[in-house]
Amino acid sequence: MFLLKTRNSLPGFNLALGYTVFYLSLIVLIPLSLLFFKTSTMGWAAFSEVIFSHRTMAAYRLSFGTAFVASCINVVFGFLIAWVLARYKFPGKRLVDAFIDLPFALPTAVAGIALTALYSSNGWVGQYLYKMGIQSAYSTLGITLALIFIGLPFIVRTIEPILQDLDPELEEAAASLGAGRWLTFTKVIFPVILPSLLTGFSLAFARCIGEYGSVVFIAGNMPGKTEIAPLLIITKLEQYDYTGATAIAVVMLLVSFLLLAFTNFLQWYTAKRIGMN
Amino acid sequence: MSQVRRETTLVKWSLISVALIYIGLFLLLPLAIVLTTGLSKGLGVYFSSLSEANTLAAIRLTLLTAAIAVPLNLVFGIAASWAIAKFDFHGKNFLLTLIDLPLSVSPIISGLIYVLMFGAQGVLGPWLMEHNIKVIFTPIAIILATIFVTFPMVARELIPLMKTQGNEEEEAALTLGASGFKTFWYVTLPNIKWGLLYGVILCNARAMGEFGAVSVVSGHIRGLTNTLPLHIEILYNEYQFTAAFAVASLLAFLALITLVVKSLIELKFHEELKSSRRSMH
Numbered sequence: 187m188f189l190l191k192t193r194n195s196l197p198g199f200n201l202a203l204g205y206t207v208f209y210l211s212l213i214v215l216i217p218l219s220l221l222f223f224k225t226s227t228m229g230w231a232a233f234s235e236v237i238f239s240h241r242t243m244a245a246y247r248l249s250f251g252t253a254f255v256a257s258c259i260n261v262v263f264g265f266l267i268a269w270v271l272a273r274y275k276f277p278g279k280r281l282v283d284a285f286i287d288l289p290f291a292l293p294t295a296v297a298g299i300a301l302t303a304l305y306s307s308n309g310w311v312g313q314y315l316y317k318m319g320i321q322s323a324y325s326t327l328g329i330t331l332a333l334i335f336i337g338l339p340f341i342v343r344t345i346e347p348i349l350q351d352l353d354p355e356l357e358e359a360a361a362s363l364g365a366g367r368w369l370t371f372t373k374v375i376f377p378v379i380l381p382s383l384l385t386g387f388s389l390a391f392a393r394c395i396g397e398y399g400s401v402v403f404i405a406g407n408m409p410g411k412t413e414i415a416p417l418l419i420i421t422k423l424e425q426y427d428y429t430g431a432t433a434i435a436v437v438m439l440l441v442s443f444l445l446l447a448f449t450n451f452l453q454w455y456t457a458k459r460i461g462m463n
Numbered sequence: 464m465s466q467v468r469r470e471t472t473l474v475k476w477s478l479i480s481v482a483l484i485y486i487g488l489f490l491l492l493p494l495a496i497v498l499t500t501g502l503s504k505g506l507g508v509y510f511s512s513l514s515e516a517n518t519l520a521a522i523r524l525t526l527l528t529a530a531i532a533v534p535l536n537l538v539f540g541i542a543a544s545w546a547i548a549k550f551d552f553h554g555k556n557f558l559l560t561l562i563d564l565p566l567s568v569s570p571i572i573s574g575l576i577y578v579l580m581f582g583a584q585g586v587l588g589p590w591l592m593e594h595n596i597k598v599i600f601t602p603i604a605i606i607l608a609t610i611f612v613t614f615p616m617v618a619r620e621l622i623p624l625m626k627t628q629g630n631e632e633e634e635a636a637l638t639l640g641a642s643g644f645k646t647f648w649y650v651t652l653p654n655i656k657w658g659l660l661y662g663v664i665l666c667n668a669r670a671m672g673e674f675g676a677v678s679v680v681s682g683h684i685r686g687l688t689n690t691l692p693l694h695i696e697i698l699y700n701e702y703q704f705t706a707a708f709a710v711a712s713l714l715a716f717l718a719l720i721t722l723v724v725k726s727l728i729e730l731k732f733h734e735e736l737k738s739s740r741r742s743m744h
Contacts, residue, residue: 191551196633197643202546209539213610214564217576224579263485270482274475284726288490291718293672295692296711299699300493335489367470396569398675416571428584435572442567
């Protein structure tokens, strides 16, 4: 399967590739394949009974729905932040730029309790929202707020380099032909960065549907209402219902793989287009 | 930047303001509340919650987990990047996709697969029980799950970096009679050391902070199978908020140190790392 294409004078190919494939199989491929193996032993009737049950469907709807809304909000503001960081100079910019990666670096459990404290009825932000009648913790809104936190850097970090590399001549040409900034943006800049926006969106969305730590504290975890799919897997495991947990997990994994294939295609497409320019 | 690419000052500063407010609201406030709540009852309470026996046990297990998971993934990262970046072979892109897989798997599923492997009803469960070996609900399972979730983090920093550096320097060293190992040690390693450190720091932050995957396999046995994030959850669920946030602040400091070191490396070795940063996710 892995055959060298050309002669190469460097040593160690067999050892390096051999170890790579061995370690990859041991840690990732064999354990992950068990998920599909376990599912295949269930039979369709048992499988569909789990995944189409009222409780599971509600969990999927919640996980996918909140991930979608949070990623949509983040695409708008993530793009704006990427634009500001790529185009403008302002004091403290370097600090702000470094700070964007906080959700990558901050453990999810820490983020989880912090967000809950922030948005609960006596929290710094929550107290004002609750006064307005908005229940910002232990609700769908709370889950969405946590997912906004988690997803933001995926979008900023995907768009920022594209904006930095955007050929200035494109915009200058548009301007010299009489286009205003807004027209240049919608007709010249936006079409070029659209694939990266979609890439950022799907990266954030994929991360959000599987997210657990930052969500579980603020979610409320009411079955059928505020119970996310990853939590339902844990609940099934705690009841020693391994097959139920596996069935729910396999569906989520397949969605993740589809998203991965989509982002790989988008990145390939973007690279090809930039290469052509 | 030429004049035509500029927005008016009003538009520019409005956009900057909106960006900063959004970052302040969604990123800065959560961090601030961790640090202030942990310290809200004074330094005495802060340090006594940190020196409590179960907290110390959690710190030890977290350090042990990272000390095993990070070096293993470092060795893997070097092997994988040597094969992928320095050689051209069929199936390379497929291999790259497989290496990145753990990043697109939910942490809960990452834990679940090890339960399916080693749990009582798992594939190896009966055999392990016969030989009286316990894996699930022990530190071994925690370490395995951590290795899984941090699996590609060094490799994905090194592969693009090694690719941009090409093979010329190594070929020159080999022509001059250096052995394969010496070539790697004196030529390749100095070239990739900053990328390596970058990958190790990100890998370490994730290893010490992983929650979901570890939570599935841990069993939450106090003093034995609780890492720092799991210990935070227990304290929080017991309404010991100050203690929970004090312990959380340790991990928040770790995150801040990670960000600072990461930015310093990016600042100093901007060009070298540019390509690797681009494919960060």
